[in-house]
Amino acid sequence: MSHNPITTHILDTSTGTPAADVPISLFKLIDNNWQLLASGKTNKDGRISEWNDDSWYTDLAPEQLFSTYKVAFDLDAYWQSHPTPAFYPSAEIVFRLQDTRHHHIPLLLSAFGYSTYRGS
Known part of the structure; x- marks a missing residue:
């Protein structure tokens, strides 16, 4: 597998703009x-389409990737540069990779809420 099977992005729905410089961590259970x-x-x-370390999946057969994962977003880092204080200092999205399709995990964000869905 040549490309990371998990990517993400954040859109600040209160401004309609991307959320830049947000620290994100990817975990496996x-x-x-x-x-x-x-x-x-x-x-x-x-x-984030390229993580700082993509080596965790490069030598695995696709079915070896099937597991439960978590993407953790440090939202405080984003909201500190905005006039609106953060109600949610972080968000964690837990999901299962159960097939060989690409998994895109977007986060739609506002000062007082967030949502996600299975992206493409």
Whole structure:
């Protein structure tokens, strides 16, 4: 597998703009414990398509990737540069990778709420 099977982005729905410079961490559930796989910060488009360490999946067969994952967003880092204080200092999205399709995990964000969906 040549490309990371998991990507994400953040859109600030209160302004209609991407959320840049948000620290994000990717974890995998192994033996009931979360293992850090990679981390990064969103770019000016609010996206992470390349994590700081993509080596965790490069030598695995696609079916070996099937597991439970978590994407953790440090929202305080984003809201500190805005006049509106954050109600949610962080968000965690837990999901299962159960097939070989690409998994895009977007976060729609405002000062007092957030939502997500399975992206493409």
